[in-house]
Amino acid sequence: MTTALITGSTAGIGAAFARRLAADGHDLVLVARDAERLHEQATELHDRHGIEAEVLRADLAEDTGIEAVATRLADRKNAVDLLVNNAGFGHKGRYLDVSMADELRMMKVHCEAVLRLTSAAAESMRARGRGGVVNVASVAAFVPRGTYGASKAWVVQFTQGAARDLAGTGVRLMVLCPGFVRTEFHERAGMGTDNIPGWMWLDADKVVAEGLTDLARGKSLSIPDPRYKALMGVAKVVPRGMLGGISSRTGRKYGPR
Numbered sequence: 001m002t003t004a005l006i007t008g009s010t011a012g013i014g015a016a017f018a019r020r021l022a023a024d025g026h027d028l029v030l031v032a033r034d035a036e037r038l039h040e041q042a043t044e045l046h047d048r049h050g051i052e053a054e055v056l057r058a059d060l061a062e063d064t065g066i067e068a069v070a071t072r073l074a075d076r077k078n079a080v081d082l083l084v085n086n087a088g089f090g091h092k093g094r095y096l097d098v099s100m101a102d103e104l105r106m107m108k109v110h111c112e113a114v115l116r117l118t119s120a121a122a123e124s125m126r127a128r129g130r131g132g133v134v135n136v137a138s139v140a141a142f143v144p145r146g147t148y149g150a151s152k153a154w155v156v157q158f159t160q161g162a163a164r165d166l167a168g169t170g171v172r173l174m175v176l177c178p179g180f181v182r183t184e185f186h187e188r189a190g191m192g193t194d195n196i197p198g199w200m201w202l203d204a205d206k207v208v209a210e211g212l213t214d215l216a217r218g219k220s221l222s223i224p225d226p227r228y229k230a231l232m233g234v235a236k237v238v239p240r241g242m243l244g245g246i247s248s249r250t251g252r253k254y255g256p257r
Contacts, residue, residue: 005029005073005080007060007117008087010037013136013181016204017084018045020212027052029080031069031087033059060087060113061105069113070120079128083121085114086136090148103147110151115158122162122171129170132215135159139179139223142232152177156221163220174220176211178202179228202228 004021008014009030018028022045032038035057042053056072058065073080088110091098118133125131137159141152159175166173181202207224214222223229 002081003027003029003079004082004084005031005056005069005121006084006086007031007058007069007113010034010041012086013176013178013204013207014084014086015041016208017086017134020205020208021082022049022051022053025049025051026082027054029054029056029072031056031058031060033057060109066113066116070116073117073120074124076124076127079124080121081125081131083117083131083133084136085117085133087113088136091146095146098147106147107151110148111154111158114155118159118162118173122166122173125171126166126169131170132172133159133174134211134215135173135175137175137177139177139228139232141177160220172215172218174211174215174222176207176214176222176224177228177232178207178224179231181207 004017004026006014006017006021006028009018009028010032014032018030018041022028028042028045028051030038030042030053035055038055038057042055045051045053056069058068060066060069072078073083089106091102091106114135118135121131121133125133135155135158137152137155138149140149141156143149156175156177159173163173179202181204202225210224211222223232
């Protein structure tokens, strides 16, 4: 029996990871800000799958929250075998329309927390010679589109670089980059989604299934769904200036209202 720790576990992709890993027989450490939802989730997964589900309330926009999760990851007596850094959020509004405090909070959650938690987990895993980390980013990482895309681009570069540095240690690192996924993400950010075409939406459970398959195959980057793989392939060959214009127009068409 192995243990997985999932941040942002109570909704969206994080909840899909929790469902899938519990169904596969993994014990869980569930991390989120809402204690009530965490306890409800833990009870449901325990009753349905017979696994142990530990609850850890933490706000990863705060140092104390990051430290609490890092301490749990460093506990070698109750080792975590898989870390899923999923916690994250979006902002409604363009650059300079969003307050600096909110921009910095995003960087704290998307970059600093990912760095510190990945490092805490990987150090413990390297000592045991096994383990895995999945950092959830987005296809927004591959196009110039504000602080959200920039923070996710950092997650991609950091994860792939760290994966190379840890090659041969038994520790696998992978960044998961989905497109639009039907979750609470957009609602929480106050973003309208009626203008997003149906073909662009992905199912969270399928995203997780493909991501875990790619992790098992030793990939350091997973882009779920052939449609998004094709789109990102095109993005690689489009000149950056042109890509920036396309990204801006697409953001106005399909982004927050």
